Amino acid sequence: MSEIKLALRLLLRDWRAGELRVLALALIVAVASVTSVGFFADRVRQALTRDAHQLLGADLVLIADHPWKPDIADEIGKRGLAFAETAAFISMARYGAAATLTGVKAVSNGYPLRGKLRVSAGLNLPDNDTDVVPLPGVAWIDERLAMALSLRLGDAVEVGKLKLTVGAILTLEPDRSASFFNFAPRLIMHVDDLPDSGLVTTGSRVTYSLLAAGEPEAVSALEKALKPRLGRGESLQSLENARPEIRNTLDRSQQFVGLTALLAVVLAAVAVSLATRRYSARHQDAYAVMRCFGASSGRLLRLATLEFIALGVAASAVGCLIGFAAQFVIAGFVTELIGARLPVPSALPAAQGFLTGLALLLGFALPPLLQLRNVPALRVLRSDIGLPEQATVLAWGTGVSVISCLLVWQSGDLKLGLTVLCGFAGAFLVFGILAHVSLRLLARGNGRGAGANGGSGRSMWRYGLANLQRHARTNTVQIMALALGLTAVLLLTFTRGDLLATWQATVPADAPNRFIVNIQPEQKQPLLDLFKTSGLTPPPVHPMIRGRFTAYNGKPVRVEDFEERDRRMAEREFNLSYMAALPDANEVVAGRWFAANDAAAFSVEEGIAKRLGWKLGDTLTWQVAGREYSAPIGSIRKLNWDSMRVNFFVIASPGLMDAAPTSFITSFHLPEARAAYANAVSQRFTNLTVIDMSAILKQAQSVIGQVVRAVQFVFLFALGAGVLVLYSALLSTQDERQKEAALMRSLGASRAQILSSQRAEFAVLGALAGLLAALGATGIGWAIASQVFHFPYQVNHWVWLAGPLAGLACMALNAWSGARSALNHPPLLALRES
């Protein structure tokens, strides 16, 4: 007990003397970073579990891309379970001259079986739960649709051929799915109105769901009975596997944000290590003295360990508090994404935070501390006796293993964790080697020039350069640390902006911005005429056939034969097309495009061919409306998805599928000034869906923007940790430099001479670190651009200037503070103090 009290006292004294601040700050940043993400993830996880029923709207949902056969619905009723059905699709909602893309859900009585819809009697009026659904002839619309079309209660909104009376404003739809098109405004109507809408036509994509709810045993019995009866394009979601798309999206973004948090941890680890090294170097004498006073080395070690653990606990606690506050900010950034009220986080992430903090201490601070135990007490009498060589391998070995465990644990994925770890290790190694080699080369070049006679300034410059090599090890560490910190800064400032700019530049200004889908064969000519009479160039119109992949080289396709992630791809309905000419932005990479008298063939896209294992000459069989169409693959195409044109994975040669039921699709560039044209199309052809890609892109960008802002916010912790690394790296050599400066002054060197020698050393260190940082930022930017986003990265040449300048600025700041104190101290005092 008294030992703990004494340790706490020692801690307090060290803290007051400013010996532990960098260390504590580094721990705080690391813990805050990890817990902010942890608390947030915990709340989302709790919300998902809590809301699983509501998210599903039922206990069991059957989903299909075609209408369900009646016997399945009967089966649900027979088992005494509550039943409801829905059909969801996107379409145009119109009012007066305005039209907008809308997510429509047609629902039966009883929907939703779990959770409740909330409605209000007008915009910004209080809302209430409701137990009913819109009657036939009535639509409930959400606020966004009301705003977009200036609709009020009682107005008649048009959907397809229907005119529905707006009956309520929909404020909460618990099972709203989080997919792409659901960022569009919403409309709910009665399922009985669906047949009269004229919207369910050839080529329209409708998701049909059957909902069931009841006693858990009955539900699971139903699940067991139905599972084997599910056909192609049919799936089943229960509470355990509810809403995989939400889970996946959240898991992925959490992983991403979590890894960003770990960047802060890795940098903090470096800062912790540097700070502890400095601490132990500065406390050698204190330990020797205490041993003279009769404290055994074991006891000193115990005291130091207690002191550091107390510091770790305190810093972790502060970090947790900051993390807790910070998660509100993260949650605030992504509220729209989540759309649900989040519960209070549990204490688990705090435990995670403490674990991280203590692991960092254990891995990075304790090894240098252990060395203190070996300080010979004789040092008090003969100061030339130093510490035995620090066991670098041991120290870094423990640290690296601790970090590896943290990375794997945080990413929740061995492979991902190890990949990130290797990334970091690679960066460290490359920086370390480059720094070391450059120092050597500089020193050699310097030595060669030493024969030439220069003024005193020149010779001090040379002395400074020689110092670089003399302190090669500490300087290498310093350059690495500085470079890492600067890389983080450059990434945040330059690379981020470059990536965005490059990406935006890849989309040409006249790229198509409107798609029209669902065009029926008899509407094709009238639509093109409307283009002409409106003074717009008629765009190319492509047939679009929905077909299922049923056989490969004559063998029936079984979904189980594909890897998990390719299954959905193989299973869903494909959009097929046929055409005579190779479309723009397509390039044949294997085989040959269809020629006039060729036999029937398919042309397939490179990526999907790779994923599904298709090769040139393989025979594919597609089923469309009950008929099968087979032909070999005649060519493989590469296409530019960013072109914003209509693109098809699979194109048939003309003639092969002409008999299949088809709708048509087109894309065109509509100048902003002609935006009303889209409304005219919707008014004239009520079943057509006009998709405003720029609006959707904006939506998508705002969604991505939310995630990016959250990531950026977490990146701030990494930036903070980077600054700490910088600071501790600079501090780590400050003592030595002060001592040296004092020594040189006592040997008669002038202030100016010392300054110029230090300037030389610092200038090289700063410039080297800045160059490495620019290299690092460019490399990472390139990797992100080419590996993640698949576009060529335009190197920003300014980083090569900004990096070294920033490095020089950091060093200048350090030189200014460090050298000033060294020079303003009387040399005797400086020597004695050290």
Add this chain to the structure above:
Amino acid sequence: MNPIIDVSRLCKIVSLARPPGEAAVKPAPELVILQDIDIAVMAGESVAIVGASGSGKSTLLGLLAGLDLPTTGSVRLDGTDLARLDEDGRAALRARLLGFVFQSFQLLPAFTALENVMLPLELAGVAGAGDLARAMLRRVGLGERLAHYPKYLSGGEQQRVALARAFVMRPKLLMADEPTGNLDAATGASVIELLFELNAELGTTLLLVTHDEALAGRCGRIVRLAAGRIVGEPVAA
């Protein structure tokens, strides 16, 4: 009565690093730092060890304090043979018996004057460390400087703090290694004055290492060291 320090036939030999390039077959060169040292110090005595720089004084002091072990010969402190104790045992013995004053003060830079004086008391688990330390600092004339850090104290003041730190434990035996070595003459003299005053007040046995003959002359007995050997007979001053 048993001597508090009893040294017999003590030798300290260290092996030096082999010069680069020399064949490894030759035995590593050795350096004899101390040879055939016999000293006995009675409780209450004050003894000066004098000798030129490099004559082995500090090495001898370190051996007497058990900070290092002799190559041959024995050191008995307060009747206990140091060679029979392990590292922790020697530390415990030091805690019980010894106070130290060093040439380079060796105050802990992160600790205030008061905290520096409190440290040995705290390590020993003595109750009321603060009050004892404060009283001792007042005794050495630094009652106004309790909260100051060493770097804001002059050399003389730092050494006074070191004296307070050494005497606050009321050690049986005080070892001082060139306590005035880093001080100018006037400051050094006043520190020495204080040292002898406290020594007399507390009845401490004093072992003072110095190259200053005048200072040595104030001790009851002088042991002269030259090139690692005791020269001449112990003389009463």
